[in-house]
Structure formats: structure tokens, C-alpha cells
Amino acid sequence: MGRFDGLVYVYVDTPAQRLEWEKKLKEAVSLRVQRQEANRVVRLEALADATFGTTSTIGSLNTNSAQGSKQFAKPTCSTPLQTIDGLWLIIAGCQEGIFIGWRGRPSSMQQVVHLSGITQCAVLPDFSFLLVVANKVLVACEYSLSLFSLSAGTDS
Numbered sequence: 001m002g003r004f005d006g007l008v009y010v011y012v013d014t015p016a017q018r019l020e021w022e023k024k025l026k027e028a029v030s031l032r033v034q035r036q037e038a039n040r041v042v043r044l045e046a047l048a049d050a051t052f053g054t055t056s057t058i059g060s061l062n063t064n065s066a067q068g069s070k071q072f073a074k075p076t077c078s079t080p081l082q083t084i085d086g087l088w089l090i091i092a093g094c095q096e097g098i099f100i101g102w103r104g105r106p107s108s109m110q111q112v113v114h115l116s117g118i119t120q121c122a123v124l125p126d127f128s129f130l131l132v133v134a135n136k137v138l139v140a141c142e143y144s145l146s147l148f149s150l151s152a153g154t155d156s
Contacts, residue, residue, distance in 0.1 A: 075099075077121045093118035093132060098141075113141060 012018045078092040080103065088103035095116060101109035117135040124131065130141040 076119050079121055079123050081123050081125060091121060091123060091130065093121040098132065115139065
């Protein structure tokens with residue numbers, strides 16, 4: 001894991017020395033992994049491969065039974081929002097509009113605002129406003145979490 005690119009060979013005189021080196025290397029790698037996990041600054045999570053089109057997605061999500069299955073473009077922005085109950089929602093913007101869903105439950109994502117060309121979004125929770133930049137215009141949307149009709153108890 002240094003400045004050398006490629007394999008490093010270590011030669012020892014006896015099999016016992018080789019086992020000792022192997023044991024110490026495995027311990028060092030394990031310790032390094034534990035430290036990286038403990039000091040992680042950013043954790044990446046997939047928003048919803050089924051809702052937003054990515055190269056790894058094969059299927060699509062039924063967003064409306066009348067529409068059939070529909071898949072939307074990849075998100076251009078996202079922001080978290082904590083509910084009064086302490087649960088976390090993810091708000092994601094893409095070219096077709098704003099989607100909201102429960103964090104860690106990709107299948108709960110549903111479209112709540114139909115607005116094209118969204119590039120940025122932010123939440124002002126103290127004022128119940130969602131700020132959106134769409135087609136180079138700042139739009140302030142007042143929201144109520146009860147209007148999103150998302151159920152925290154079921155994964156739909």
C-alpha cells in the first residue's frame with residue numbers, strides 16, 4: 001500500500017518464518033480495515049437503482065399502476081431530512097422532478113414534485129421549505145410531511 005505499483009515478494013529462510021510474516025501481515029491488514037471503518041467521514045448509499053436509471057439497473061419500479069413501469073433519469077442532487085419522529089427521509093432531484101423516500105429503503109422513493117431541469121435542492125426544516133433550482137430559477141416549495149403519504153411502517 002505504498003508508492004510501489006505491483007506485487008512485493010518477501011523471501012524467508014524457513015516455513016515457520018513465513019507463517020509468522022503471514023500472521024503479522026493479516027493482523028496489520030485487519031487493523032487497518034478497522035481503523036478505516038471507525039474513521040469513515042463519508043458513507044455512500046445507493047438512493048434507488050430501481051427508480052433512477054443507472055447502468056447497473058435492469059428492472060424498473062412501478063410508480064403508478066396506470067402508467068405501468070417507469071424509470072427516471074439519474075439524480076442531480078439529494079438532501080436528507082429528519083422527521084419529528086427522528087426518522088430520516090432522502091429528497092432527490094432529477095430531470096423529471098423531486099422524489100422523496102425513506103433512507104435505506106430505495107423502493108419507498110416516490111415523485112412528489114413535477115418540475116423539469118432540477119439541478120440543486122436544499123431543505124429549510126425550520127420553515128418547512130424545500131428550495132429547488134430548476135432551469136436556473138430558484139423555486140421555494142412549502143411542504144408538509146403528511147402530504148407525502150409515505151408510510152414508515154411498510155416498504156412500498
